[in-house]
Amino acid sequence: MSPDLLPNALTTGILMATSFAVLLTMILALVRATLGPTVFDRVLALNMFGTKTVLLISVVSFVTGRSDFLDLALLYSLMNFIGIVALLRFTQYNSFSDSVTSSGESNQP
Amino acid sequence: MNFIVFAILALLAITAVAIAKLRELWAVIMFTGIYSFLSASWMIILDAPDVAFTEAAVGAGISTVLMLSTMALTGKAEEIPRKKSLVPLFVVIVTGATLVYGTLDMPHFGSPDAPVQVYPDPSFVKRSEADMHGLPNVVTALLASYRGYDTLGETTVVLTAGIAVLLILRRNDEKDEPTQLAGNKTP
Amino acid sequence: MTFESIAGLYNYWVVIFLMMTGFYIVLARKNLIKSVIGLNIFQTSVFLLYITMGKVEHGTAPIVPPAIAEQQSHASHGVGENAHAAIEHADEAHEVVHEVAHEVALTVADHGGELAHASTEIIYSNPLPSVLMLTAIVVGIATTALALALVVRIREDYGTVDEELILELDRGE
Amino acid sequence: MIDAIFAHLPILLIVLPLMAAPCCVLVGNGRAAYLLALVVSFAAFACSVAMLGETLQHHVVRYELGNWSPPYGIEYRVDIFSGFVMAFVSGIGAIVLVYAPLSVRDEIPASKHYLFYATYLLCMTGLLGMCVTGDLFNVFVFLEISSLSSYALISLGRTRRAPLAAFQYLILGSIGATFILIGIGLLYQMTGTLNMADIAARVPHEHGPRTVLVAFAFLTVGLCVKMAVFPLHTWLPNAYTYAPSVVTCFIAATATKVSVYAFVRLIFGIITPGFAFDVLPLDTELMLFSLVGIFIASIAAIYQNNVKRLLAYSSVAQIGYMLLGISMATPTGLSAGIVHMFNHALIKGGLFMVAGCFALRLGSVQLSDWKGAGRTMPLTAIAWAIGGLALIGVPMTAGFISKWLLLTSAFETGRWPIAVLMLVSSLLAVVYVWKVVETLFFSEPSEAAAGATEAPLRMLIPTYLLIGATLLFGVWTPYSAGIARQAAIVLLGGTP
Numbered sequence: 001m002s003p004d005l006l007p008n009a010l011t012t013g014i015l016m017a018t019s020f021a022v023l024l025t026m027i028l029a030l031v032r033a034t035l036g037p038t039v040f041d042r043v044l045a046l047n048m049f050g051t052k053t054v055l056l057i058s059v060v061s062f063v064t065g066r067s068d069f070l071d072l073a074l075l076y077s078l079m080n081f082i083g084i085v086a087l088l089r090f091t092q093y094n095s096f097s098d099s100v101t102s103s104g105e106s107n108q109p
Numbered sequence: 110m111n112f113i114v115f116a117i118l119a120l121l122a123i124t125a126v127a128i129a130k131l132r133e134l135w136a137v138i139m140f141t142g143i144y145s146f147l148s149a150s151w152m153i154i155l156d157a158p159d160v161a162f163t164e165a166a167v168g169a170g171i172s173t174v175l176m177l178s179t180m181a182l183t184g185k186a187e188e189i190p191r192k193k194s195l196v197p198l199f200v201v202i203v204t205g206a207t208l209v210y211g212t213l214d215m216p217h218f219g220s221p222d223a224p225v226q227v228y229p230d231p232s233f234v235k236r237s238e239a240d241m242h243g244l245p246n247v248v249t250a251l252l253a254s255y256r257g258y259d260t261l262g263e264t265t266v267v268l269t270a271g272i273a274v275l276l277i278l279r280r281n282d283e284k285d286e287p288t289q290l291a292g293n294k295t296p
Numbered sequence: 297m298t299f300e301s302i303a304g305l306y307n308y309w310v311v312i313f314l315m316m317t318g319f320y321i322v323l324a325r326k327n328l329i330k331s332v333i334g335l336n337i338f339q340t341s342v343f344l345l346y347i348t349m350g351k352v353e354h355g356t357a358p359i360v361p362p363a364i365a366e367q368q369s370h371a372s373h374g375v376g377e378n379a380h381a382a383i384e385h386a387d388e389a390h391e392v393v394h395e396v397a398h399e400v401a402l403t404v405a406d407h408g409g410e411l412a413h414a415s416t417e418i419i420y421s422n423p424l425p426s427v428l429m430l431t432a433i434v435v436g437i438a439t440t441a442l443a444l445a446l447v448v449r450i451r452e453d454y455g456t457v458d459e460e461l462i463l464e465l466d467r468g469e
Numbered sequence: 470m471i472d473a474i475f476a477h478l479p480i481l482l483i484v485l486p487l488m489a490a491p492c493c494v495l496v497g498n499g500r501a502a503y504l505l506a507l508v509v510s511f512a513a514f515a516c517s518v519a520m521l522g523e524t525l526q527h528h529v530v531r532y533e534l535g536n537w538s539p540p541y542g543i544e545y546r547v548d549i550f551s552g553f554v555m556a557f558v559s560g561i562g563a564i565v566l567v568y569a570p571l572s573v574r575d576e577i578p579a580s581k582h583y584l585f586y587a588t589y590l591l592c593m594t595g596l597l598g599m600c601v602t603g604d605l606f607n608v609f610v611f612l613e614i615s616s617l618s619s620y621a622l623i624s625l626g627r628t629r630r631a632p633l634a635a636f637q638y639l640i641l642g643s644i645g646a647t648f649i650l651i652g653i654g655l656l657y658q659m660t661g662t663l664n665m666a667d668i669a670a671r672v673p674h675e676h677g678p679r680t681v682l683v684a685f686a687f688l689t690v691g692l693c694v695k696m697a698v699f700p701l702h703t704w705l706p707n708a709y710t711y712a713p714s715v716v717t718c719f720i721a722a723t724a725t726k727v728s729v730y731a732f733v734r735l736i737f738g739i740i741t742p743g744f745a746f747d748v749l750p751l752d753t754e755l756m757l758f759s760l761v762g763i764f765i766a767s768i769a770a771i772y773q774n775n776v777k778r779l780l781a782y783s784s785v786a787q788i789g790y791m792l793l794g795i796s797m798a799t800p801t802g803l804s805a806g807i808v809h810m811f812n813h814a815l816i817k818g819g820l821f822m823v824a825g826c827f828a829l830r831l832g833s834v835q836l837s838d839w840k841g842a843g844r845t846m847p848l849t850a851i852a853w854a855i856g857g858l859a860l861i862g863v864p865m866t867a868g869f870i871s872k873w874l875l876l877t878s879a880f881e882t883g884r885w886p887i888a889v890l891m892l893v894s895s896l897l898a899v900v901y902v903w904k905v906v907e908t909l910f911f912s913e914p915s916e917a918a919a920g921a922t923e924a925p926l927r928m929l930i931p932t933y934l935l936i937g938a939t940l941l942f943g944v945w946t947p948y949s950a951g952i953a954r955q956a957a958i959v960l961l962g963g964t965p
Contacts, residue, residue, distance in 0.1 A: 118307075118310045122310065122317075125314050125318070125337060128317075128321065128333065128337060129317055129320060129324075134330065137330065137333055141336060141337065144337060144340065145340060148340050148341075148344055151344065151347075152347050155347045155348060155350070155351045155421070156351055156352075156355055156356055156357040156358070156420075156421035157347045157350065157357065157421070157425070157429070158357050159430060160347060160430060160433070163430055163433050163434075164340070164343065164433055167433050167434070167436075167437045168336075168433065168437075172437055175437075175440060175441055175444055176329065176332070176333070176444065179329065179444040179448055182448050182451070183329070183447060183448060183451040183457050184451075189458055189460075191326065193324065194324070196323075197320055197323035197324040198324070200323060201316045202316075204316060204319065205312055205313070205316040208312045208315070208316075209309060212305050212308045212309065212312070213305075215305065215308065217301070217304025218304050218306075218307045218308065218348060218351065219304075219353035220304070220352075221353055221419070223349075223352075225350065225422050225424075226352050226422055233423050233424055234358055234360075234420045234423060238360070243360070245359055245361070245362055246359045246360075247359065247420070247423045248358055248359070248423045248427055248430070251423055251427045252430060256424075256431075263435065266434060266438045267434060267438055269438065270438035270441050270442050273442050274441055274442060274445040277442075277445040277446060277449050278445050278449065
């Protein structure tokens with residue numbers, strides 16, 4: 001690893017502080033997601049958790065000096081987005097599912 | 110770096126326990142996605158970005174969507190609370206204890222003279238430099254060359270799963286119902 | 297049990313805890329979807345076990361930085377030439393000669409070693425566990441997909457995804 | 470040209486069914502897919518017989534995939550034992566396919582036929598792949614191919630219990646596979662390699678055996694799930710009972726046998742018998758579990774009223790005999806275990822085929838519906854009687870050969886009680902076989918049986934092929950017990 005790819009002491013300190021803050025936020029989000037109480041608390045908390053993971057990956061990739069990991073962060077945010085959209089779709093069309101299954105049952109006379 | 114690792118490990122443990130405890134299935138599924146994200150993050154720190162990439166796409170992406178759509182098809186599924194039996198707990202504790210016992214003679218984490226790191230010599234990285242003429246990503250190089258046959262097997266697994274899902278979910282048309290239904294048949 | 301061995305093994309223990317949580321979910325849960333989820337957690341944790349094995353202290357991901365990779369591809373073509381020639385070679389062959397390439401080649405020239413060992417100072421973690429786990433992840437998702445298809449089928453036939461209710465229905469027949 | 474084919478036999482054996490499977494899907498027609506599967510399975514059978522011939526000459530045939538030499542690349546390593554297992558697995562696979570079409574038409578909707586044959590071929594690929602490979606992780610991959618396809622095949626049964634049985638098998642099977650994966654990982658960590666021969670050479674017996682011990686334990690438990698060894702057999706009765714007849718024939722005859730193969734490979738090829746039986750007291754544990762399994766499963770079989778379920782419990786018991794032979798670790802004992810894999814595959818395949826014939830004509834595998842069917846379907850019923858005799862181990866049948874070898878081995882090693890217990894357990898087999906024979910021949914015909922006609926020739930001929938083989942290999946043993954003995958000697962480190 002060439003020295004200029006690695007961050008210097010000050011940058012490292014800042015990056016460490018950042019990751020600490022991000023991790024703290026992640027823990028808080030996880031607590032909210034576990035406790036609930038409503039669906040929307042959870043969805044929000046989970047979404048936030050995903051976003052913070054993306055941040056954490058970015059920070060880590062700068063700490064280790066391998067900025068080629070940044071595309072991973074991109075993928076994570078994409079997956080987070082897909083997950084949340086799928087989840088919201090499900091909560092919105094909850095009733096839709098019933099009609100699907102009832103049509104499935106009607107196949108058996 | 111250390112505290113990041115500790116924090117991720119703690120978060121992983123909390124998530125796993127939360128998954129075991131929670132009853133609402135949709136929340137459990139989302140937590141499974143989170144679990145995949147977290148383990149993928151740890152994989153990055155453990156120098157396995159390719160696995161992290163795949164785990165994030167497959168574990169957090171595809172399997173979450175698959176599970177959510179299954180849940181959409183099976184309707185609202187909430188676990189029915191029941192009295193818990195102690196047998197599973199016992200089995201799990203015995204298995205876990207066995208594994209912990211097995212770790213006692215393991216080479217320590219990250220140890221440079223672990224068998225995994227010293228054998229084969231020259232290492233895969235060195236060998237692939239010569240064989241692959243400097244393909245930068247060694248994991249890809251290995252996947253397609255030395256262990257290419259495993260990759261063929263992996264593709265076959267996907268093919269099998271695809272055919273199997275078709276086989277299971279395909280609706281029977283009325284006309285090709287089996288000639289007889291279970292039970293009395295007199296030819 | 298010394299402190300050293302605790303520090304060296306706690307990673308594995310956490311992974312074991314995670315695996316066993318997944319295993320417990322599979323065994324204890326009667327909801328079919330939840331069993332599949334447990335299986336998922338169990339398998340993901342096994343991936344972590346493998347990846348933990350591949351990590352080496354002060355190592356980095358087994359992706360050779362582009363600069364060094366280019367240098368190496370030259371080196372592998374020109375085994376037998378001396379290091380000095382390689383520097384010249386690199387200079388004229390690439391318009392964008394990276395500093396890194398230069399440095400590495402210089403180090404090698406100092407040591408008088410062979411060019412094939414150009415990257416000795418970078419420690420790479422073992423790539424093989426990653427390769428195995430890429431295969432295992434795909435196998436895992438294939439199993440999940442199949443299991444979920446079966447769950448959908450069972451729900452169509454029985455109207456529930458709770459194992460005990462299903463068994464009751466079967467007994468009632 | 471012929472030389473080139475022979476040089477690539479090991480891979481050809483796998484690639485043929487593997488490539489035929491997507492072709493079956495692409496043609497999208499049940500009939501064409503069936504013909505393709507039939508041709509390919511016989512080609513695979515021919516390949517594996519040629520392969521067995523090679524191994525008998527050279528003892529070990531090695532094939533480096535992509536010319537990457539181990540420990541870097543994956544290596545195929547076929548010895549007499551794997552050649553033997555491959556030959557009978559592909560052979561039975563082919564014969565079951567000959568038997569299949571009428572039964573499949575009866576039990577599976579026509580729109581699914583081509584997918585069925587594709588999955589069947591994939592299952593065969595997985596099983597053969599497990600036998601041929603010399604790389605531990607590759608075993609896992611092929612194990613998953615065969616498992617996934619067998620889950621799908623089992624779920625095709627007519628009743629709604631079939632998908633449930635498949636699901637339960639999937640959960641248990643995946644737990645087993647994950648255990649195997651953990652075991653492979655621990656072994657890899659202690660040796661740094663995945664090639665079986667290489668692991669055997671590098672595995673530390675003196676220093677740090679605790680990890681190796683745990684790795685071995687996990688691999689054993691994982692394989693025991695797949696083998697359906699007694700306390701972990703719970704998936705098997707339901708899976709065999711509710712699967713379509715053809716699937717039961719194939720899986721009962723081959724899948725558990727291949728897992729036994731992998732287990733033998735693990736003990737004798739990787740961990741070495743010295744470690745497994747001397748450092749670990751595995752032989753006594755294995756013996757205990759197999760004996761308990763034999764008795765409990767045989768007794769359970771006696772109480773079954775569903776013939777397929779009866780045969781399934783009997784399968785659990787028969788696995789016990791195989792493990793009993795393996796755990797003795799003498800050339801005679803091991804060859805008894807190996808030859809019983811072959812003999813039991815023939816017998817159980819044949820008996821499940823008989824059950825399939827009755828299921829086709831009587832529409833049921835409940836014993837009550839089979840009453841008096843021996844009068845209207847005498848040929849099928851006689852096949853049951855012969856197969857039953859072989860299952861009990863009556864002289865002049867294949868079952869006798871393996872039990873005789875087991876007894877000899879028990880006497881050789883001075884384990885008298887085991888010999889006695891084996892004889893007693895054979896009496897239990899007499900009870901459950903007789904129960905069916907009595908129903909078939911000596912009771913008033915049930916409504917279904919009275920109007921039944923003899924099973925069609927297309928199903929009877931393959932059935933009699935397997936049943937006849939049990940008689941043939943009961944008197945003429947150079948190619949069953951003879952090869953098994955050579956395989957056992959090679960496994961124990963000698964030269965035949």
